[in-house]
Amino acid sequence: MEHTPGPWHVTNDQYSSALFGNHIGFTIKSWDGRLLRDVCNITLNNAVGIPEAERKANAQFIVRACNCHDELLEACRLTLDILDNITTDNFSKGGDKPAREALEQAIAKAKA
Secondary structure: OOOOEEEEEEEEEEEEEEEEEEEEEEEOOOOOOOOEEEEOOEOOOOEEOOOOOHHHHHHHHHHHHHHHHHHHHHHHHHHHHHHHHHHHHHHHHHOOHHHEEEHHHHHOOOOO
């Protein structure tokens, strides 16, 4: 089975669940708004566990990692392909530039 396609995003929600009751917290949702994961361990009346700022940072980290996964993987594949086939002459003419650019773009997206 394939995972839910991206991009994913973080929302700040208040919701109810049959198991845990009323909650506020951060959720990770698909591009079309479907709930993928809640990052919530705080009830409306009783704060517990991880602080809100850390929960938000955790949710954002998960989303960044998932949303840039394909680009990072492709940049790594391109780099390996170039490294397998590059010659000294080709390297001196900038033959590594496509791999370098792909890696830089993927890293920038992962950091954003």
